[in-house]
Amino acid sequence: MRCLKLQTLLLAAGFAVSAAFAQTPAEPAPAETAAKVMVVYDTALGEGWQNWSWAKAELSVDLSGSARKPIRVTAGPYQALYLHHEAFSTTGYKKLTLLIQGSAPDGDVRLFALADGKVIGEGYLIKLGNAGWKQVEQPLSVLGAEDKVIDGIWVQNASGADLPKFYVTEIKLQ
Numbered sequence: 262m263r264c265l266k267l268q269t270l271l272l273a274a275g276f277a278v279s280a281a282f283a284q285t286p287a288e289p290a291p292a293e294t295a296a297k298v299m300v301v302y303d304t305a306l307g308e309g310w311q312n313w314s315w316a317k318a319e320l321s322v323d324l325s326g327s328a329r330k331p332i333r334v335t336a337g338p339y340q341a342l343y344l345h346h347e348a349f350s351t352t353g354y355k356k357l358t359l360l361i362q363g364s365a366p367d368g369d370v371r372l373f374a375l376a377d378g379k380v381i382g383e384g385y386l387i388k389l390g391n392a393g394w395k396q397v398e399q400p401l402s403v404l405g406a407e408d409k410v411i412d413g414i415w416v417q418n419a420s421g422a423d424l425p426k427f428y429v430t431e432i433k434l435q
Contacts, residue, residue: 297353301344301414301432304330309346316340316418322428331360331430334416336370341417342429348377348412351401351434357414358398359432363389365425368418372399374406375413381405386419389427401434 300307305321312318316336323330334342357372368389373380382405387397401407414432418424 296435299354299434301346301434302332302429303431303433306344311345313343313345313413314341316342318342324428329360329430331362331428333426333428335426336418336424338421338423339418341373341415343413343415344432345413346411348410350408350410351406352408354401354434355407356398356400356435357404357406357433358396358435359416360394360430361387361389361397361416361427362394363391363425363427365389366391368424368427369420370424370427371415371417371419372397372404373415373417374401374404374409374411375415376406376409376411378412380415381409381411384415384417387416389424 301310302320306312312320314334316334319333321330322333332342336342351374357374359372361370370387370389371384372387373382373384375381382403385397385399385403387395389395401409416429
């Protein structure tokens with residue numbers, strides 16, 4: 262009761278009252294409630310990201326009838342779309358998401374995270390198709406990248422044969 266009276270007196274005098282005097286817990290600040298998101302690629306590379314691919318990777322490709330401007334990848338055997346960033350911690354991020362679409366009905370790619378320029382774990386196999394965009398959401402724990410320091414992402418042709426072109430966009434860490 263004394264705290265409530267003191268709070269009332271301070272408010273009446275025009276002083277700010279800290280959350281310690283409040284009877285209900287303070288609401289978290291908007292930044293504390295917002296999900297952490299890092300854009301790797303949307304219609305262009307996100308801040309700090311660079312294209313280090315050894316597959317042919319064309320950024321911001323116009324697709325007729327689409328607002329998306331994906332990366333078009335033409336990959337020979339085991340070649341990859343390689344997006345590099347200076348090393349950063351994945352603490353606070355839970356998953357890697359992207360949209361992917363093939364130009365032929367078959368094909369496999371593997372999604373990898375990298376630390377010190379080296380692949381972490383076994384990666385995640387993605388089956389490509391040409392029937393529209395496929396949403397991929399892969400937990401960082403499965404990629405071996407949860408609460409780690411990473412510096413890149415690969416989307417790699419998983420076979421020893423040429424892979425028909427495929428498209429990747431809306432790559433994010435969340």
